[in-house]
Amino acid sequence: MDISKLNEIKEKAIERIKDAKNSDELVEIRNVFLSKKSELMSMMSTLGQMEAELRKEMGQKINEVKMNISNALDKKVQEIKELELQKTLEKEVIDISLPAKGKESGGKNPFFVVRDEIIDIFLGMGYEVMDGPEVELDHYNFELLNIPQDHPARDMQDSFYINENVLLRTHTSPVQARTMEKKAGKPIRIICPGKTYRRDDDDATHSHQFAQIEGLVVDKDINIGHLKATLELFAKKMFGEKREIRLRPSYFPFTEPSVEVDITCANCGGKGCNICKGTGYIEILGGGMVHPNVLKMNGYDPEVYSGFAFGIGIERVAMLRYGIDDIRKFYTDDVRFLHQFKKKI
Amino acid sequence: MLVSVKALSKLVDLNGLDGEKIANGLTFAGIEVEEVKRIASGTNLIIGEVLECENHPDSDHLHVLKVNLGDKYGVEQIVCGAPNARKGLKVIVARVGAKLPEVEIKKGVIRGVESNGMCCSLLELGVESKYLREEQTKGIEELPKDAPVGEENVLGYLGLDDEILNLKVLANRSDLLSLYNVALEVGAIFNREVKELEAPAIINGESDIKVGSNTYRCSQFSIKEIRDIKVKESPEWMKQFLMSMGVRSINNIVDIGNYVMLMTGQPLHMYDADLLPKKELIARDDLTLDFVALDEKTYKVIPGDIVISSDAKAMCLGGVMGSLECAVTEKTKNIYIEAASFDAKSVRHTSQRLGLASESSMRFVKGTNHFRSKFVLEYTANLIKDLCEGKVFGDVKEYQSEEERDLIVESSTERINKRLGTSFSEKEIIDVLERLHFKVEDKGNGKFIAHVPSFRLDVTCDADLSEEVIRVLGFEHVKSILPNLDLTVGALSEEQKKERLVREQLLSLGLDECLTYSLVSDKENECYSLVNKDEPYVILNPLTDDHKVFRRNIANSLLSVASYNVSRQNKNLGLFEISNIMTKNKQEKHLCIVLVGNRLDQGLMKQERYDFYDMKGYLESVMTILGIENSRYKLERAKENLDELHPGRSADIIAQGQKIGVFGELHPNKLKEYDLGKTSALVLEMDLNALFNLKVGLIKAKPYSRFPNVTRDLALVLDKSVEARDVIKTIKTIGKGLVRDAEIFDLYEGGNIGDNMKSLAVTITFGSDERTLSDKEVNDLEEKIKFELNKAYRAFLRM
Incomplete structure (x- = not known):
């Protein structure tokens, strides 16, 4: 037994470890060089017969070789494991373009997108949201809004009647009267979104059913400037900070003065184009100062209180905002239409 | 207008x-x-004279004209197809380069002959055919003999430069x-000068017509008698005036009636004086008769209609239409002209009922000036004198039941500015009102009294004055300032919040939110009346039978949406809608969900038919987010609408002992009816108000056990009719505190299980808050559960 033999074993082992291709080979190498039956171990068993001095020296040498082989093996095992994992990972490559597993939101009819957004704008300004019945009494729909029997304005809104006194509301304005009744003389700041009905034949721009958002503020010292500022804020939030509004005199029986509100055309920025018919402006809503008769009839002293009201057409806003050309699309619910409106911001 | x-x-x-x-x-x-x-419009127009008119050598209808266009443009050759083209005619020529409403004129060669321009008809200048005589529409315009050749302001010459x-x-x-x-x-x-309308009274004879009114519906009634008139064609200026105001010329007397109405706003009616049964014209509203009108049709007149009667016979339906009997014709010599004030409501009812609407009735419906008929009749008389050679003029006979009152409105600079949010001076405000013909009395300190002009029926209070001021001075003067209001909690009500939550949840789960019409047909309203079976509201005056009833359920509408989509190859659908429902005795808020076709788990790669349990999942998800625990509602087998729902795959939703909703698979027959194809479809409808009204407490966090749980699986074979929820309930009851949960994880039928039997696999979770359970404890309990299940349902373990 000599050192050269030890070195020979070591070199041989290292050589084989180096050439090993897989973990099975490594197990075998470990068996051949480090098991109890291995040459190295049998050399170890002969140590006992040696002189103390030599025994110590040889023991150290054998251990050294054993450690060397063992370390080399461990290192190689690690390498091969890495390699094998790498291979597995390569095999596990998938097509990342295949369809996702259904986690998609549904599409929200743009009618609701706009309705919810308008509501949120006014909630932010401290408004309450009121509801009112769609089957309504003539009393609330007309009488209390300064539209008595045979007022010419009743011609403007040809209505669906259930009987002489009951009809489908032609606007959300009856909620004004209902709210004033409920608030009994206290200040009011409300909006009311809801469905309304008029006897119009359906076409691209008319619908027997449509929806409005009514707004009403009643307090002391309210004037048109307040209405203007409120609607300006609404228009900018809804259509963009660059939009400006303009008021034009108009007529509604329940407001005086009454206004139509135009907004600068988003398409051309006010220069004039096809969409705004060259005017640079698009009509978006109507409003005005609550008529003193309406305040009086609903229990508010017009000498003390004043107020403004407005009505926004939900479909109209949605059509302008999204470039929708036919109001009937809101009521058809083609999913190819709905699916375009999944974005929630 | x-x-x-x-x-x-x-x-x-x-x-x-x-x-x-x-x-x-x-x-x-x-x-x-x-x-x-x-x-009318057109550039490069000129008046020319046809010097020569030869037949086109290569056409049987074209002419080759030599047209003299005057000194500046000389003579041009023009090929013209008009049948009335002839030598000596004065014509309108559109020279090369002319832009007419429809065409641009270019130099051309027409069948081998050069043509430099076009001879025009008025139609080609854009005049609507309704204003033209028939011959004017068939050929080129024939200008008067004295038309100035070479005149380039042709529209001006024709009076069409308007x-x-x-x-x-x-x-x-x-x-x-x-x-x-x-x-x-x-x-x-x-701020421009306006001419006064002048109408000096013409009276040179006596009138013995008796006028009056027996009804409040005619508050004022005036007649002027004019004799010896000549009915003939109107002069050009009259024709042009009417054309420009959108009215066709008939003859001088009819034209005068229209002219006066357009000019003054007061509708007139004219009677042939010689055809009245009696020398009286009395307004009344108490007659029932058949009325033969000017249009030769017969109309039923009923009490409430305003009738102008003579000897109790109807001569005119006040404000609506005259009778044929005393109509003014070309033979008429003597006439009565009526200017009256009729009640808007009556005229509206009569004209709507009979389907007779006219420029006159429209004006009465909207309101006319009740105190101007004398002036209007004299204004008319002046025209008749000029145009119809009227000779004898009676004085105006008038019935007037109202007194003209001066309407005054008190206001002040401060009040006006306060309403408008402006800072106009007193001078600015008063100036605007005076320009609008208000008479303003200054009362000092910015206060004033405004006298409203009689034609302004709309101004009654100082809010109206503020509108007058701002509409003339402009809304740009209004300062835009947000109102300074008290702070409030702008927030949705509890119910509104819950509705939003439900909508957002269903959207997040992938359903599409729909909107459908509330008005449906009778038949549609009967379909899928799953929740509300109350008497519906029916429209008295529907536009179509398709939109006649205010729906009491949504399901049919949403199934129709599904049907529409499926027919367009959108076959896999998850839809929902929330809508208010009103019937005679109920006010509800319904949620409806419709599922059709497949649930796409990974696009089309992994898809599975929607089934009952998908819908149940949506229901539970809604219940969970609303905090409604499953102990507060239960499902029972559906008892109604079993011809519309699959009887074995549908359920009623019961809360507080009330049925609040239904869901299930569509009956196979209905799949066909809605054209949904060979697939599966499910519908759910429920009243959300019933859910929203359930009180829900705050969550109280409960401690959970520190000790590990143990699970055991059981595969049970039992009768098909045994429901899983009973098995689970039994297990939990027996397991008392130690069974933490029991869940079904598999259902198997067929194979070697045996007919009418099924296999349910249950996983039971055991656990305790105080200790780790020993094997023995769990084994004993499991044995006991098996025993009890066998006793209760004859369930045995699957081998």
Whole structure:
């Protein structure tokens, strides 16, 4: 037994470890060089017969070789494991373009997108949201809004009647009267979104059913400037900070003065184009100062209180905002239409 | 209301204003001008004279003309197809380069002959055919013999150089259905002088017609008698005026009636004086009779209709239409002209009932001036004298039941500015009101009294005055300031919040949110009345039978949406809608969900038919987010609508002992009816209000055990009719505190299980808050559960 033999074993082992291709080979190498039956171990068993001095020296040498082989093996095992994992990972490559597993939101009819957004704008300004019945009494729909029997304005809104006194509301304005009744003389700041009905034949721009958002503020010292500022804020939030509004005199029986509100055309920025018919402006809503008769009839002293009201057409806003050309699309619910409106911001 | 700028210019100084400017001024003063259009147009026009007219060598209808265009342009050769082209005719020529409404004229060769221009008809200049005589529409326009050759201002020569404003007159400004009042308005807006309408009374004879009214529906009734008139064609100026205002010329007397109405806003009616049964015209509203009107049709007159009677016979339906019996014709010599005031409501009812609407009835419905008939009749008389050679004029006979009152409105600079949010001076405010023909009395300290002009029926209070001020001075003077209001909690109500939560949840789960019409047909309303079976509201005056009933459930509407989509190859659908429902005795808020086709788990790669349990999942998800625990509602097998729902795959949703909703698979027969194809479809409808009204407490966090749980699986074989929820309930009851949960994880039928049997696999979770359970404890409990399940359901373990 000599050192050269030890070195020979070591070199041989290292050589084989180096050439090993897989973990099975490594197990075998470990068996051949480090098991109890291995040459190295049998050399170890002969140590006992040696002189103390030599025994110590040889023991150290054998251990050294054993450690060397063992370390080399461990290192190689690690390498091969890495390699094998790498291979597995390569095999596990998938097509990342295949369809996702259904986690998609549904599409929200743009009618609701706009309705919810308008509501949120006014909630932010401290408004309450009121509801009112769609089957309504003539009393609330007309009488209390300064539209008595045979007022010419009743011609403007040809209505669906259930009987002489009951009809489908032609606007959300009856909620004004209902709210004033409920608030009994206290200040009011409300909006009311809801469905309304008029006897119009359906076409691209008319619908027997449509929806409005009514707004009403009643307090002391309210004037048109307040209405203007409120609607300006609404228009900018809804259509963009660059939009400006303009008021034009108009007529509604329940407001005086009454206004139509135009907004600068988003398409051309006010220069004039096809969409705004060259005017640079698009009509978006109507409003005005609550008529003193309406305040009086609903229990508010017009000498003390004043107020403004407005009505926004939900479909109209949605059509302008999204470039929708036919109001009937809101009521058809083609999913190819709905699916375009999944974005929630 | 159509307004001719040319006619307007005769009443108010329009120097420097064109149609566009006037339209803009009116629009921003609250009188919207919807359109400005030219009555005729064309460039490069000139008057020419046909010197020669030869037949085209290569055509059987074309002519080759030599047309003299005067010194400047000389003689041109023009090929013309008009049958009336002939030598000596004075014609309108559109020279090469002319732009006409429809065409541009180019130099051309027509069948081998050179042509330099076109001879025109008025149609080609854009004049509507309704204003033209038949022969004018068939050939080129024949100008008078004295037409000046070489004149290039052809439209001016023809009186067609006019712009027409189309005014959208709003319901409160019926006074603007009068050209003269439009002139007053334009004068006020642009601060221009307006001419007075003059009508000196013409009276040279006696009139013995008796006039009166027996009804409040006719508050004023006036007649002027004129004798020896000649009915003939109107002069050109009259024809042109009417054409520009959108009315066709008939003859001088009819034209005068229309002219006066357009000018003053007061509708007139004319009677042939010799055809009245009696020398009286009395308004009454108590007659029932058959009325033969001018249009030769017979109408039923009932009490409430205003009838102008003579000897109890109907001569006219007041404000609506005259009778054939005493109509003015070309033979008429002597006439009675009526200017009256009729109740708007009655005229509206009569004209709506009989389907007779006219320019006159429209004016009465919107309101006329009740105190101007004398002036209007004299104004008419002056025209008749000029145009119809009327000879004998009686005095105006008038019945008048009202007293003209001076309407005054008190206000002040401060009040007006306060309403408007402006800071106009007293001078500015008073100036505007005076321009609008209010008479203003200054009361000092900014206070004043405004006398409202009698034609302004719409001004009654100082809010109205503020509108007058701002519409003339402009809304740009209004300062835009947000109101300084008390802080409030702007927030949705509890119910509104819950509705939003449900909508957002269903959207997040992938359902599409729909919107459908509330009005449905009778038949549709009967389909899928799953929740509300109350008596519906029915529309008295529907537009179509398709939209006649206010629906009491949504399901049919949403199934129709599904049907629409499936027919367009959108076959896999998850839809929902929330809508208010109103019936005679109920006010509800319904949620409806419809599922059709497949649930796409990974696009089309992994898809599975929607089934009952998908819908159940949506239901539970809604319940969970609303905090409604499953102990507060239960499902029972559906008992109704079993011809519309699969009887074995549908359930009623019961809460607080009430049925609040239903869901299930569509009955196979219905799949076909809705054209949904060979697939599966499910529907759910429930009343959300019933859910929203359930009180829900705050969450109280409970401690959970520190000790590990143990799970055991059981595969049970039992009768098919045993419901899983009973098995689970039994297990939990027996397991008392130690069974933490029991869940079904598999269902197997068929194979070697045996008919009418099924295998349910249950996983039971055991656990304790105090200790780790020993194997023995769990084993004993499991044995006991098996024993009890066998006793209760004859369930045995699957081998």
